[in-house]
Amino acid sequence: MRIAVDAMGSDGAPFPEVRGAVDAAAVRKDVELVLVGDETRVHQALDTYPNRSGNISVVHAPEVITMEDSPVMAVRTKKQSSLLVGMRLVKDNTVDGFVSAGNTGAVMVAARTVLGPIKGVARSAICQQLPSLRKPVLLIDLGANVDCTARHLCDFAEMGMLYSERVMDVANPRVGLLNIGEERLKGNELSKTVHRNLQAASYINFIGNVEPKGIFKGDADVVVCDGYIGNMVLKTSEAVGFFLRTRLERELRATLTSKVGALLSLGAFRRLKKSIDPNEQPGAPLLGVNGTVIILHGSCKSRGVTQAIEGACRAVERDLNDHIRRGIEQLRATEEQLDRRN
């Protein structure tokens, strides 16, 4: 298997990417990793790991798409950027999957343009596993689409369900709609329409509305929302986590007793931190395009890159895209049958 990594994407590029690839290659002897980016800089970074093992090669890409670039313009003009060179490696089947921590908008536009959408899917979507008090919960969409129609959200439900089955090994995943209340008629116009449509789609195990607390309690396996809301919920979670940690640290520093207490509790704090660290998650897959693409946050660390590479490998090993393609085909056929019957 071959996985390409955009070496110029993250805020600290190429270091987290190179280190992440080195760590992944050391464990995954069956995988060839292809670092895409400025070859001089990538080789320099690679040279700091003289004892590395595994299989890593470099493909040169002279241009870089930055966080400030307009996605559409950048994809149109920076043909030799690490992002587009990497995406074409997927398109040509030179590699089986691609990981990028670059400009998320540009990754999506590039994936749609170069790889094309899966037939029957109106909009691709970003998903991510969030920690809960039970099993991880898949939230979809996380920001690929900021103005969604009801049709888009139903696509997300279907793709989320297929991902959960195939990659997270959940049988008959419970699909919930993110909303501000559990009652059927809660929410805005969009959420009421989507609720009706998901209720009518008998092939989806729809459990109704799920409030934010339902995500973190693990009340559903897949939670569907429009990308604007999903991104807001994700950013709010991070912000609240940061706020509570900072405030708690202040309070713990306030007295000698609590300083000692904090020292003794250090292991517990570390275990909690690790269990909710986004760098421990297998990245955020972009679903609905013809190819395996995993998105990472620009601020990711090398551990996040390693985990995203592992996420890409898993998606390829499980034939995720084929599963989604066939799944969507079947769902559309079922829909047509149901429509004819009514």
Place this chain on the structure above:
Amino acid sequence: MRIAVDAMGSDGAPFPEVRGAVDAAAVRKDVELVLVGDETRVHQALDTYPNRSGNISVVHAPEVITMEDSPVMAVRTKKQSSLLVGMRLVKDNTVDGFVSAGNTGAVMVAARTVLGPIKGVARSAICQQLPSLRKPVLLIDLGANVDCTARHLCDFAEMGMLYSERVMDVANPRVGLLNIGEERLKGNELSKTVHRNLQAASYINFIGNVEPKGIFKGDADVVVCDGYIGNMVLKTSEAVGFFLRTRLERELRATLTSKVGALLSLGAFRRLKKSIDPNEQPGAPLLGVNGTVIILHGSCKSRGVTQAIEGACRAVERDLNDHIRRGIEQLRATEEQLDRRN
């Protein structure tokens, strides 16, 4: 001053309301509190505080609006409910303000119907002070409006600014627009339009987009959003807080060392808990109606009721509604002048 309290609103009614009123009356000798609800039940609850001081009276209301009631139907049919009886006391100037932990939708509909909107405000809105690493930040709207237009969000910005000046003593409050990115062109169609409009409103100290982390870092004094988003952000904050606390408790219980550590840190945990407890906030004022109305969460405790009563007193003492009425009038005049000049 006289403040009415809906004694039948909260999940545990009438107990948190009665206890909250008793505690408030003990401190606020200048205020007469009027408990509105089933007089037998309210008197029974009051009788459990034989040593109470201060001025508390009871106004009978035989009906109750429940959380399951449809707001519009309930307001139309349950004329003798504690909510409507209380609201009419405000309308008649029998009391100066009203606090309710009842069905939020019904409180809003009742306020709009009985008290009427302030002239020049298209939509009333719920606001609340959220804790931040600096001063508290006012978030508006928190769920009064789930499908907003750009005009509504500009109303919220104006009312939030006037509240922040008058009640939170902030001079020239910094107003931000809640969004998923700080850049001007981030977000969905609604947020782009609102950004343009707030930028053009020279009488608002608009500092641009604010991400969720900006709220908790205290980067703005007032953060404006549509009620669906605001409610989602509030519920996500609560959910993440609950999740982190539960997970941390689990981890702290895992080893003897961390158990001891947790015991020593107890004071710090308690101080943090208190600083973020919604029951320590002065309730959630409903802005934009002709009267002082403070909304509470159905799950509030007596401390929350006491604080909301204090919030109502403060709004009355500061002539908040007059300030908003005159403020909106002036802003509309300024707008017209600017329009004529262009």
